[in-house]
Amino acid sequence: MEQSFAEHYREASAAVLEELGRTLASVDPASLERLADAMLAADQVFFIGVGRVMLSLQSVCKRMAHLGISAHYVGEITEPHFNEGDLLVVGSGSGGSIFPLNIARKARAAVPGCTIVHIGSNPNSPMRDIADFMVRVPVRTKEYLEDEIDSCQPMTTLFEQSLLLLGDILAKMIIERRNLNMKDLWRYHANLE
Numbered sequence: 001m002e003q004s005f006a007e008h009y010r011e012a013s014a015a016v017l018e019e020l021g022r023t024l025a026s027v028d029p030a031s032l033e034r035l036a037d038a039m040l041a042a043d044q045v046f047f048i049g050v051g052r053v054m055l056s057l058q059s060v061c062k063r064m065a066h067l068g069i070s071a072h073y074v075g076e077i078t079e080p081h082f083n084e085g086d087l088l089v090v091g092s093g094s095g096g097s098i099f100p101l102n103i104a105r106k107a108r109a110a111v112p113g114c115t116i117v118h119i120g121s122n123p124n125s126p127m128r129d130i131a132d133f134m135v136r137v138p139v140r141t142k143e144y145l146e147d148e149i150d151s152c153q154p155m156t157t158l159f160e161q162s163l164l165l166l167g168d169i170l171a172k173m174i175i176e177r178r179n180l181n182m183k184d185l186w187r188y189h190a191n192l193e
Contacts, residue, residue, distance in 0.1 A: 042087035048074040049091035060167030084113035093141040095125020
C-alpha cells in the first residue's frame with residue numbers, strides 16, 4: 001500500500017527535526033559563547049555569506065539589529081565603513097566559497113585589529129588561517145568529511161537551517177543575558193512596512 005501524503009509529511013518532518021536536534025546538540029557551546037561575547041563587544045557586526053547561507057545570515061543580521069546591535073550585511077547599500085573594533089561573521093560551510101573568503105581576507109588586510117569569526121563545517125578550510133576562531137556546525141558539506149553529520153535533505157540544507165536557528169538561539173540568549181524586555185525590542189523593528 002502506498003504511503004499517503006500526510007504520512008510522508010509526518011515522516012519527513014520528524015527526520016528533519018531529528019537532524020536539526022542532533023546538529024544543534026553537536027555545536028560547541030563555548031564557541032557560541034565566544035561569538036556572543038564578540039558580538040556584544042564589537043562596535044559593529046558585519047555578516048557575509050552567499051546563496052542560501054546569505055539568506056540565513058541576513059535573517060540573523062536583522063535579528064541582531066532588533067536587539068540594538070549595530071548589525072550590517074556586507075554589500076548592502078547602507079553598509080558603513082569597517083573599522084578596528086568591528087566584527088565580521090563569515091558563514092560558509094566549506095570555508096572555501098570565493099566571495100566570503102575574499103571579503104574575510106580583505107577585512108584582515110585592511111583592518112588587522114578586527115575580529116573575524118567563521119561559522120562553518122570544515123575546520124581545515126582556508127578560513128582557518130584568517131578567522132580568529134570558528135563556530136563549527138559539523139554537518140554534511142560538499143567536502144564529505146568523515147565526522148560530518150549526514151542529512152536526508154539536499155546538498156547543504158541542514159547547514160543553512162542550523163545557521164538560522166543558531167542565530168535565533170543566540171539572540172534569545174543575548175536577550176536573557178542583557179535582561180532585555182521583549183516588548184521594548186519593538187522600537188528596533190521596522191515601522192514603514
